Amino acid sequence: xxxxxxxxxxxxxxxxxxxxxxxxxxxxxxxxxxxxxxxxxxxxxxxxxxxxxxxxxxxxxxxxxxxxxxxxxxxxxxxxxxxxxxxxxxxxxxxxxxxxxxxxxxxxxxxxxxxxxxxxxxxxxxxxxxxxxxxxxxxxxxxxxxxxxxxxxxxxxxxxxxxxxxxxxxxxxxxxxxxxxxxxxxxxxxxxxxxxxxxxxxxxxxxxxxxxxxxxxxxxxxxxxxxxxxxxxxxxxxxxxxxxxxxxxxxxxxxxxxxxxxxxxxxxxxxxxxxxxxxxxxxxxxxxxxxxxxxxxxxxxxxxxxxxxxxxxxxxxxxxxxxxxxxxxxxxxxxxxxxxxxxxxxxxxxxxxxxxxx
Amino acid sequence: xxxxxxxxxxxxxxxxxxxxxxxxxxxxxxxxxxxxxxxxxxxxxxxxxxxxxxxxxxxxxxxxxxxxxxxxxxxxxxxxxxxxxxxxxxxxxxxxxxxxxxxxxxxxxxxxxxxxxxxxxxxxxxxxxxxxxxxxxxxxxxxxxxxxxxxxxxxxxxxxxxxxxxxxxxxxxxxxxxxxxxxxxxxxxxxxxxxxxxxxxxxxxxxxxxxxxxxxxxxxxxxxxxxxxxxxxxxxxxxxxxxxxxxxxxxxxxxxxxxxxxxxxxxxxxxxxxxxxxxxxxxxxxxxxxxxxxxxxxxxxxxxxxxxxxxxxxxxxxxxxxxxxxxxxxxxxxxxxxxxxxxxxxxxxxxxxxxxxxxxxxxxxxxxxxxxxxxxxxxxxxxxxxxxxxxxxxxxxxxxxxx
Numbered sequence: 001x002x003x004x005x006x007x008x009x010x011x012x013x014x015x016x017x018x019x020x021x022x023x024x025x026x027x028x029x030x031x032x033x034x035x036x037x038x039x040x041x042x043x044x045x046x047x048x049x050x051x052x053x054x055x056x057x058x059x060x061x062x063x064x065x066x067x068x069x070x071x072x073x074x075x076x077x078x079x080x081x082x083x084x085x086x087x088x089x090x091x092x093x094x095x096x097x098x099x100x101x102x103x104x105x106x107x108x109x110x111x112x113x114x115x116x117x118x119x120x121x122x123x124x125x126x127x128x129x130x131x132x133x134x135x136x137x138x139x140x141x142x143x144x145x146x147x148x149x150x151x152x153x154x155x156x157x158x159x160x161x162x163x164x165x166x167x168x169x170x171x172x173x174x175x176x177x178x179x180x181x182x183x184x185x186x187x188x189x190x191x192x193x194x195x196x197x198x199x200x201x202x203x204x205x206x207x208x209x210x211x212x213x214x215x216x217x218x219x220x221x222x223x224x225x226x227x228x229x230x231x232x233x234x235x236x237x238x239x240x241x242x243x244x245x246x247x248x249x250x251x252x253x254x255x256x257x258x259x260x261x262x263x264x265x266x267x268x269x270x271x272x273x274x275x276x277x278x279x280x281x282x283x284x285x286x287x288x289x290x291x292x293x294x295x296x297x298x299x300x301x302x303x304x305x306x307x308x309x310x311x312x313x314x315x316x317x318x319x320x321x322x323x324x325x326x327x328x329x330x331x332x333x334x335x336x337x338x339x340x341x342x343x344x345x346x347x348x349x350x351x352x353x354x355x356x357x358x
Numbered sequence: 359x360x361x362x363x364x365x366x367x368x369x370x371x372x373x374x375x376x377x378x379x380x381x382x383x384x385x386x387x388x389x390x391x392x393x394x395x396x397x398x399x400x401x402x403x404x405x406x407x408x409x410x411x412x413x414x415x416x417x418x419x420x421x422x423x424x425x426x427x428x429x430x431x432x433x434x435x436x437x438x439x440x441x442x443x444x445x446x447x448x449x450x451x452x453x454x455x456x457x458x459x460x461x462x463x464x465x466x467x468x469x470x471x472x473x474x475x476x477x478x479x480x481x482x483x484x485x486x487x488x489x490x491x492x493x494x495x496x497x498x499x500x501x502x503x504x505x506x507x508x509x510x511x512x513x514x515x516x517x518x519x520x521x522x523x524x525x526x527x528x529x530x531x532x533x534x535x536x537x538x539x540x541x542x543x544x545x546x547x548x549x550x551x552x553x554x555x556x557x558x559x560x561x562x563x564x565x566x567x568x569x570x571x572x573x574x575x576x577x578x579x580x581x582x583x584x585x586x587x588x589x590x591x592x593x594x595x596x597x598x599x600x601x602x603x604x605x606x607x608x609x610x611x612x613x614x615x616x617x618x619x620x621x622x623x624x625x626x627x628x629x630x631x632x633x634x635x636x637x638x639x640x641x642x643x644x645x646x647x648x649x650x651x652x653x654x655x656x657x658x659x660x661x662x663x664x665x666x667x668x669x670x671x672x673x674x675x676x677x678x679x680x681x682x683x684x685x686x687x688x689x690x691x692x693x694x695x696x697x698x699x700x701x702x703x704x705x706x707x708x709x710x711x712x713x714x715x716x717x718x719x720x721x722x723x724x725x726x727x728x729x730x731x732x733x734x735x736x737x738x739x740x741x742x743x744x745x746x747x748x749x750x751x752x753x754x755x756x757x758x759x760x761x
Contacts, residue, residue, distance in 0.1 A: 102552060115469075120746070120748055123614035128616055133529075135514060137496065141515075179487045182491075
């Protein structure tokens, strides 16, 4: 039985939540790509809203919309990813401890700062007593969610799983990482990461939620395979590893129309994709997405939103193209065939996700 | 379709460090002798030093770094040091050898990760941003183990509060059963830090006395620190390498209580569901559980709701149960794996453990924990881990033929 992804809802630095289409043009950001939050009170009752920080709000509105689109009242399980958790409340509580010498503290920030608040708030909101796990592992947390969701769907009584990923950034955290040159200097913007010759990235933040199930009804994508691995063994190339992943999923190289890369603009990081682009990808569309949402650990979830839009027939935007296939590929009878997503961060925490338009 | 034997998940190595010992043997001897590791704070730099009791690991960071042979000019989160310590013991115990033909994984559960390092450097004079940034990565510990042992296949980190490492065990077992991995090092680690001590203090659930789980006069929990790791291997690996096995992971379930951010529902719905689910997976009935390693934190809320859930499942014929928190404190993200190891030791040594500090049964709850450590026939042990956010997980460890 297949695994289908449905109703992907994303909050990002562009208007992806209310509009839910690929942006026609992209905005330029030189600093960090703060996400555009909707008017929360349109979606969440004031009583609930008051108890939630911004981070939990963006998660809840995405999850809510994803469920409502499908008319699902309660998911059977909730699996989420966040690598940084509630950064704002973590800083708040840590600062309170340090500033007040561990005195006069209140529990609110502490409770909201825990990484698993993401999943548990959703469980509370939907009275979901099923399986609930939060993955927090750097750049592969979301892809591990996909892997886990596949395992979970085999369990009895688990038909619809709410999955998602979110990470937030704050001025304080941006400033901290700026001191060690994690970011580009403000001379470059997100629109120039494709050919950047400098180190550092343009960071972002956002939340993306979706439903997975074994029934194809209302599906946006079919999930054919996922692989998460830490590093390439010394004697194995990225291309070798991708080829064996395809074999294990019964797909040939020619079946792949498009490849979406986790190119993030850091020249050293992106160097690793170079041979892969000219080799494996030479007859395929090669796309990237991190300039739409900014670079953050769990942005793999956003890349699925991006792919789902192309799969649904929206025109492939030129701004997302690294290399366009010579021959007309994809969209046989209007259906996008296989898309392979390949991502890593500094040659660690690799993931391959293989999806198909439906 | 694979036979039940083929889908078994075996434990072939264990390692633990806690307030009652630096390895499995010392921990077991302390439990057997009824020795508690709870006492005054020695290493944690906090204004609450005189107020709260904790269970600290009896080594400074410098001693741990030296013992692990790490670069002493680097600064490592204490959580990472404890994890490396316990993982090393577990891997040596399992006769771990690097072999690219064996698909290997590492799964770490943690709550605070490297927060202690952030506390030392954040906005402090001479603070090093590099250390703060790596301390904010929850994945740092798992990656450090992967780098040291050359594990390339699967590395991840789970944060579900106090059930984090119980979920690490469950995921590891699932990945072996689904044939994605041949062996996996699973466990968890958490060190004491100001962040958790003060966080729990704001919730007013820390006791100033040694904790008394399941006692009517319980006044809260004592925090602890530590790490526990297990090596899980597939039946194929065990057969091929003729490995010694300690026990098998026969059942587990994860449910959310979906009631409150920091409190469990009166009926213990989440705990009830995961205990029931774990037995279903193990294919055993309640009468076959020989011992429950309870979550038993010593907070008013946990112990009464866990008792309610135990009564709902087991009725009057409830199995012997005890909480080991009076020995090691509440080790948070490490609790699930450290206590799973203690559960395996219960099977290995055919004994059940005394619930220290228990005097008076909880008013209106007529179940009483084990009051003396004693020999007992133990085939199946249930180990409970319930966390904030309603993240509840129960794991069942079972005897294998080689025990």
